[in-house]
Amino acid sequence: MTLAVARRAEATALFAAQGVPTRRVEDWKYSDLKSALGEAGIGAQVAQWHVTDLPAGVEQFDLSQANPPGWVIDNFARGTGNVMSAASLALSVGGVALRVPKGAAIADLLKLDFTGPGHVRALLVLEAGASLTLVEGVGLSEFRNVGFEIALGEGAALDHVRVSPADADAVLVEEAHVRLAAGAQYRAHFASFGSRLSRMELEIALEGAKAQAHLSGVSVLDGKRHSDVTTRMIHAVEDTLSTQLFKHVAGGNAKAVYQGKVTVAKGANGSDSNQSAKALLLGEAAEADLKPELEIFADDVKCAHGAAVGDLDADSLFYLRARGIPEAEARGLLLHAFLEDAVAQIANMDQRELVRTELLTALKVIA
């Protein structure tokens, strides 16, 4: 197809120049993609996508087809310098584009699943004033790389929930690049149960005044599982707001990674950003690596971040036990409580319950 030939060429060149990231690449310090992939490398297969019951009012286009509509051409592959995103663009000819037209409020969930090995692209456009809840499903596979682009028009609102199931062998990476126009809202929750290597990378550009992004996530990891959330929040203009709340529980030899960089561009006064990442280590050989980063070029801002790694709070544990709750149960309760404020960020009640149930199951294994 002819879509974005130039951008594809750029992506190909970028990937050729940088190759699969190793731990020596600062952004991949805690996630060794190269060695997780081993001999097989990243291949050149095209992964699958699937939309269950496309809600009425949502338009869909198969990126492997010819003659893309204007909204696809305008928004596709506007990408960034992200190397894995470049790889997905360079190596896949397939994928899906979805659009919610101006002002449409879609009540039904949009269920989008990615399956199979290889690379795939996705584009989601919410035009001005549109709203949607996207439920992203992650199918297991030895290796998949998803390059996702999301464009939110003025005042558009997207709720995004992604659940990445547990698997000992899968290597799953995804790069989402989200652009927000004035007054747009992006709310996303990432639940991860870890795999051999699992990485959700987000680049969020708040490009219009009063745009806001609220990210949250939980991970419950056991065995030798790994989960990495890497975010880059760019307050490009004035009066933008972002919050991030990530909670990790790691047992066994698991490894939980959070890297989050918040940038406030010069002149982006009135930016307000809050970032919190916490991890509980339950396994003797578990590891947590947190890197909340601030990069501030404007003075009239309110930016804060907090990070903590530790064990369950001893005082709380005692309080519960003193009221008769056995230790194991008390620990379970506290683990839940630890994750709950992040889960409570999921706006869709059904989805929230689903995530809660999965957490329950995962915690039972670990605790």
Next chain:
Amino acid sequence: MLEIKNLHVSVGDKPILKGLTLSIQPGQVHAIMGPNGSGKSTLSYVLAGRAGYDITEGSITYNGEDLTALPPEERAAKGVFLAMQYPVEIPGVTTMTFLKTALNSQRRTRGESDLDAIGVLKLVRAKAKTLNVSEEMLKRALNVGFSGGEKKRLEILQMALFEPRLAILDETDSGLDIDALKLVAEGVNLLRSPERAMLVITHYQRLLDYIVPDRIHVLAKGRIVAEGGKELALELEAKGYEHILKDVA
């Protein structure tokens, strides 16, 4: 019911209780008073089984059993209840969930069957009403953002709910307004019975007007330095600790 003999307790390397002896019979209410830092809360924590408090000497028996050998949850199931001076805030756990879990855990440990959700709710509501604890508070995370007085009322609500055999109230009266104080006292008095005992830690004689103790002990520097009836509280209020401590020394 409770026999504490020559109790020595250290936190880290620091000795805090230094030979405390105290005995409480069923049906009795004892009060402990004493200057700040004398070890009152330490005693209450040791009775409830908090980690980090090392018993270096002495013994605690509860209904003939060595209390120190039990983990905190078993003590609770056996009827030991501590209303804490500083109740802990637990974000993410709603008060109602907590109450239900605690109540049923205790029942289970005792070999009783669980109460269903509705049963618990009814029970809690009834107690909440008498203690002026709002529905809204029960929905919020445990103690999070509660005022000092609200936290204390919730502690008493729990006492009423769990119906302990030995209730230890650590400064439950501080931070309460007059009305709340009366409510709390009523709650305590309601629970008074020949098979229950109470240990009330307080700084104020006022509480003892409402909850009339059988015996008052003065704790200073880790030991009981004076004992007496209800009139001792009045004397302390009038003359302060200095006076008593001097007498002992």
Next chain:
Amino acid sequence: MSSVAQQETKKQVADIGEKYKYGFVTDIEMDMAPRGLSEDTVRFISAKKGEPEWMLEWRLGAFRRWLTMKEPKWARVHYPDIDYQNAYYYAAPKNTPLKQSLDEVDPKLLETYKKLGIPLHEQMALAGVAVDAVFDSVSVATTFKGKLNEAGVIFCPISEAIRDYPELVQKYLGSVVPVTDNFFATLNAAVFSDGTFVYVPKGVRCPMELSTYFRINASETGQFERTIIIADEGSYVSYLEGCTAPKRDENQLHAAVVELVALDNAEIKYSTVQNWYPGDENGLGGIFNFVTKRGDCRGVKSKISWTQVETGAALTWKYPSCILRGEGSVGEFYSIAIANNYQQADTGTKMIHLGANTKSRIISKGISAGKAQNTYRGLVSVYGKAKNARNYTQCDSLLIGGECGAHTVPYIESRNPTARIEHEATTSKIAEDQLFYCLARGIPQDEAVSLIVNGFCREVLQQLPMEFAVEAQKLVGISLEGSVG
């Protein structure tokens, strides 16, 4: 801030007229190495110092290694390529080194230090502070030697230590910051010309504060000092370091290495007030400050505490760190970094928790003004064996004006489930209401800024020994003059 402290600050700020009052040059005859850097330079320096063969070999090893290394580029500092061949690596005032008594020291030098506010004459010295003064490449005077000797404390120029205490130097030199550690540390190992050596014997509480004043005077000259402090079992020492340089249009390189070793139950408190020439309002000139400082808490329950007030230098690249090896050892890092005009600071710390029950605390206050960029970069790493390790980090940034940058890059790594790490950071601008309040009470703008910033930094300033706290408070005010308005 208490009102007394406020009065103090105001008074100090009012006392200072000039912007960079240490910018003068001392006109004194110098002994220089030939321009450039080669094995011959290294041999020249070693010969000048009359060093033993082993020392020369150590330097040459470092130099050869350095030739294979690349300058690190990960820090948020931008500067033109440094031409290592176009500088002098050794400059010493003629006929000055190693005087037996202060009376023999060139009066011009004594005058210089007097101007810097550092009296070297013992009768004039601040009560209880022993001073080692390093002028360009050499130590020119060390005070209070006698009194320290009585206590068994060794406090001398490192060149003297190499001669007089070779076994101690050989044992500890490069044991904390290995020769191969990083580009600048390796360069330092090859060409360091002086610095201070301190050894506090077992059980000795050093009877006075020790301090070194570093002064760059000669032009086109790099300063490469190396400091080693060893606190033997159960000992205590507090060490202060101050730095100044003349105003010049060129950039001068300062690449120091500091190694601290604390054995069982020993404590080292290391304080720095760094006021190298920062360059002018347009970013011309100033010192390039690439420093490797590391402390090794080798012994059980040992403690190393770093306090730094970084107001000077055009560019700062500095991460005083603690290796918490000994069980129950404690590391602390208290920092104020002020960057104004075109200054760039990339500074922070590393707390490496290796032993059980180790604790660390990081308090960092960054202030950015003008067009400056100020970065906190820190690592807290808890290893698998560091049971019950604890860290608390608080990192606050203050921005004055919309043209500067404040950045925070913490790395938090834990591999032990019983460890606890807490990190908090905030970024905000200087509060307008506070500023207005001061102005409305008749406090001039610059003083008000100084007052507010001193308040912001209080937790760190409190860590400084008295003699330094006063100087540091003044500096905070001076370095931010004219930043609001």
